Amino acid sequence: MTTLALYGNKGGVGKTTAAVNLAWLASQGGLTTLIVDLDPQGSASYFFRIKPRIRRGARGLTKGGKALHNSIKGTDYPSLDMLPADFSHRHLQRKFSSSKRSRRRLARTVKPLKREYDLIIFDCAPTIDLVAENVFTAAQLLLVPLIPTTLSLRSHRELLAFLDREGYDSVQVHGFLSLVDERKRLHRELAGVMRREFGGLLGSTIPYLAQVEQMGIRREPLPAFSSRSRAALAYRALWREIEGLISERGGG
């Protein structure tokens, strides 16, 4: 089983749309996939028309076992399930911090799902908190969408410094350029800067396109309703690159 997280300590960078589309592409490619919505806003759940409600509040995630199992919902697509967001995820922090070895909680919680799923995708909230730190231990691959702006550049530097400082060396970090507007000179320039500065940056780029916003209206993964569109092709290219990373790791 491979665990992959979409993360960024900055909001509105295309994290959830990437998580939803990648999860769909993975499941269509034959991987039994679970998408875990860790964002209290529940956007990923919204895209799949799943009510963001976990039975018995946050206990499901921290205690694992049966409660977790019962909370998993099938999406409208074969081989793609979801652990929906819950507003009580806000309380996860408190729950996590009250248990021992709290940074490994999430990793231990999803471990029993290993037999059931080939791939688990975490869609995270844009914060560096205890939930995020649990993600850094539970995920093997950390994908960070980067908009070519100075703020995004700065926050990615901060994230890398944080991971280094705190010793999260098991997670493999890869940024990818997101919401890129090729018409903007600044975008082109900053994209170049990012490519030079960040070694693990993936080659694929997600362009800024109105099609992506259609997802919110359709409440479906983009390649499911517009498979040949430019945006869908961009996500496909990104997924192919990630598939390569997974097989390099010997997972999948």
Place this chain on the structure above:
Amino acid sequence: MQTTLYSLAGDREAHDLVGRLAETCERACSSSEILTFFDTFDWRLFRKSLALCRRGRELGLYPLSALDSLARQTVSGEPHFAEDIPAGDLRAATEPIVAPRALLMVAQVRADRTRYRVLNRDRKTVLRLTVETLTAAEGPPAWLTTHLWLEPVRGYPKAAKRLARRLQELGLHGADPKARYSRIFAGAAGRPGGYDPKPRVSLDPGSPAGEATRAVLHSLFEVMTCNLPHILADIDSEFLHDFRVSIRRTRVVLSQLRGVFPAGPVERFRRQFSDLGQLTGELRDLDVYLLNESGYRSLLPESLRDDIAPFFAHLRAARRRALGEVGRGLTSQRYRDLAAAWEAFLGAPQDAPQAERATEAVVGESIIRLHNKMQRACRRILKRGDDERVHALRIDGKKLRYLMELFASLYPRRELNSFVRELRGLQDSLGSFHDLQVQESYLLGVAAELPVQDGAGRRALLAVGSLVDRLGERRRQVKAEFAGPLAAFAAPANRQLAERLFAPRAGITR
């Protein structure tokens, strides 16, 4: 909740029914495709409640009770063996069940399916319904079945329960998924699960031994007869194997159940079946070596793994010759005469001293006799330990096992099983010791025939030498572990168990 299916009278009724279900139902898609099913000759997949099915270029392994596959894989062409399936989940799930048997096409049907989605207020799918009609793929489109499949979506059990209740109100009840398959396989050669290489004949303990023995031998002859054409067609190695096991079992019955048949014919048939065993022996040996090719390679150091190729090429050539010989032998007048004479012999009651005694008495005596002999041998080997005795003990173990299996219906199953377990422990270690011994000498024999004119030939020879060395090492290991199973088998408790099980019935008092 699991997938359930409902049997319906026809296509139209099914779609009417979906319309009458008080749910927000949306027609998702329709498909019409040819399903081609594969299984082994002895229905190994079906026996495990699985079906291997090809739809277009996709091959999938399905639980009998579901529409979704456990594993699937794009394939080009027909798979003849599980090892032809590209490496992946599908092969990993299929190979351990079917290997080394070939996959045969067992049925082909046309499936017309219409899928519906049941939606909730958010228009989220909470349940899937599929109307499926199967018709014969060849000839006039004969209707086979129509089913409604109800597939719950994970996390939405209420919707599935509600619909199941609704269907019940309409007078429909869940159908057996196996019944659907028996319709699919209705045209297949042989009933699913019909062939059993180890036929179980149900016997009455008090019936005359002659009659019961003829029934058992007849079932073995049937196994031989139904495997024969497939041996000649060279489909997989198991046809010959089952054929040979039946010969061995036949010979054991003839030699061990003394006095059940007149001595003259028994002597003649024993000799003829022994010849048949010899005729087919070389081909079987070669099959075994070739089936284990990758196992042998893995025993070698990596540097020698490719060098052994000429050795296996040599075996493959020898196998082609052996197959030709077996083919000639089994299609000869001599074999036809034997088959006709044997069938005639089994068809008529024979006059012999033990023929009228109760079956359980005759069989029980034979089992006890063999068992005592084996226990004596065990004790002797434990004391002195020579390899010739080990070989004889192994043969007797096989005889004992065959007798118990063939006449299993005479004995309480549970007790017999625990007895067989004890025997199996002994046989496993004796068997691997013997196999290793035979392999070593066989490899040395073949090595002597290998052409060694060039470097490749010499390297092959070196590889074979290294292999023999590894096998010898293993054999010594196995021998060192002999004592445990031998002592367990020779234990007084085991004797008591045998006597409790077989002696009273044989009328023996001690």
